[in-house]
Amino acid sequence: MEPSHRNLAHQVVHELGKKIMEGTYKVGDSLPSEADLCTQFNISRTATREAVKMLTAKGLISSRPRQGIKVVDSKYWNLFDVDVLNWILLGKPDLYLLRHFLQLRLAIEPEAASLAAQFAQESDIENIEHALVRMKNATNGQDDTHEADIDFHKSVLCASNNPFFIQLNNFIETALKINIRFTNRLVAVTVEEYQAHVDIFELIKNKKPQEAFDAALVTQKATLAIVNKQIEVLEAETA
Amino acid sequence: MEPSHRNLAHQVVHELGKKIMEGTYKVGDSLPSEADLCTQFNISRTATREAVKMLTAKGLISSRPRQGIKVVDSKYWNLFDVDVLNWILLGKPDLYLLRHFLQLRLAIEPEAASLAAQFAQESDIENIEHALVRMKNATNGQDDTHEADIDFHKSVLCASNNPFFIQLNNFIETALKINIRFTNRLVAVTVEEYQAHVDIFELIKNKKPQEAFDAALVTQKATLAIVNKQIEVLEAETA
DNA sequence: CCCACCTTAATTGTATTATAAATAGTATTG
């Protein structure tokens, strides 16, 4: 897609969105008034107001006469919005946030594999296969490890042929990126990881929903278990 | 929350959003130009542009000079946005859409029950219990059946203490409403349904994640199986 | 004839100014 900073309003949305997600403006806080935002960003009220409206549409703020612009309760935030997810990524994700991501991945990805085994078209199978080729190349350093991995997970989601699962592409991608940040070894894909993906692919291709579900579940549970362990250690230390 | 039509821009967002989701404006179609929208709604360009920006923020449209305002590919739509979900509901949901909702519920709700069994606070337990009381009252016609049911599912989601699951409240609520529309019997909650909910509650309260997961899974699978069957029948008829 | 370049016109992007509406806080008045 096009860059998100095509115009002034989008730039301001990006700046303010980042600041809200990183906690510069906290829930309940007031943002600067329209007039102040105009001077801060050196733009007209038109652009400022459009930015405010966009953040309102994403559920981050509300603006009312005399009351000003305020950050609303986080339960109203559109956490699955691609911009919001990117702002989360720009913040300082901690282990608890990573766990929250992994908990939802545990729910989503096995079922996505199951649906893919039931509803995948030929083109979907080809896309998964192509991602696997990239991963294999990545084991030899001929392709980007992380990108290939993200590609694989996305292609499975899309193969579910369910628009809601497909919409979670951005979520999964962000989850993987945060995961990468914590396991920050720039190693190539291990043979075991690659083989696990191949196994899931074969089960999808051969239309084995339950088996594909189970295979994906094992992977997700393993990842989540690691983080749960890390949090346990962390909490034992601080206690 | 406050009504979504507090101001002109919000009203226009609502009107256009509805038309996009119901297919009056299809993917790739051009919407009327800013100037035309101004005359159609009899409002200023300021208000029109703010509405356009809000729909852009929700991922439904894009607007560029000379090119105009266009409905973007549906894979970019923020399907988990509360407004978008309501517009979907206002359209004419079919069995396939219902199945898509149920497929995601199957992924989400059992895991939410599991997380609730692991992470629920006392207040969360109380909220679930309160929803159960409402359901019991509904069996006697003393409360609204559907509202009580929605309450229960929401309270479990919130008990997961995972912001991403909590954000899916709107999704689950919409799914239930669509389900109600198809099973349009205005009957009271059956004893079996109520008992199934009580069982899940007990398992959550007694911190049995796996058992809570399994219990919720049974319920979801049963519902999905019914719809799969209906679709099977439908496709047999049209073939 | 064809391709590269230029011009034009349509549409959104931005700025400015003015006024209206909503409302929190303060003052007034009975």
Next chain:
DNA sequence: CAATACTATTTATAATACAATTAAGGTGGG
């Protein structure tokens, strides 16, 4: 002291002007 009225602040809306972008068509050189 309480109810009311006033005031000032902030967002909401409108109107106008001009800039920037770009699709489409026209123009000229080869």
